[in-house]
Amino acid sequence: MDKLEIEMPLVNKCSKESCGYNNGCGCHAKAITIGDGTNPGCDTFFDSSRHTSETKRVAGVGACKVSVCKHNTDFECQADSISVGEQEGGVKCLTFERR
Ligand code: SF4
Numbered sequence: 001m002d003k004l005e006i007e008m009p010l011v012n013k014c015s016k017e018s019c020g021y022n023n024g025c026g027c028h029a030k031a032i033t034i035g036d037g038t039n040p041g042c043d044t045f046f047d048s049s050r051h052t053s054e055t056k057r058v059a060g061v062g063a064c065k066v067s068v069c070k071h072n073t074d075f076e077c078q079a080d081s082i083s084v085g086e087q088e089g090g091v092k093c094l095t096f097e098r099r
């Protein structure tokens with residue numbers, strides 16, 4: 001497999017333990033996508049009784065479509081790290097701050 005090294009903000013915590021990528025309140029996807037317009041939801045979330053066995057890798061934020069967030073430039077997140085969890089009935093980026 002070819003490898004790509006890229007700097008991304010880390011997902012330092014995710015409390016949505018029902019997600020398939022979650023193990024021990026950590027996100028272990030390679031990268032996640034946040035956002036849909038002004039809603040900073042986790043697009044990568046999927047509910048699953050089976051969870052990743054990967055527990056060492058920490059996910060990065062590969063893309064974020066929430067341009068109204070003050071951490072967003074050109075549809076990319078510029079924060080050092082983010083947290084994800086339940087908010088207002090959805091799974092959201094809790095680091096979101098409206099400009
Ligand atoms: S950040 Fe998103 S993809 Fe990662 S574990 Fe949480 S809900 Fe799942």
Ligand code: SF4
Pocket residue numbers: 034035040061064065066069070071072076077078079082093094095096097
């Ligand atoms: S902090 Fe803002 S820019 Fe970064 S992922 Fe969350 S909503 Fe997107």
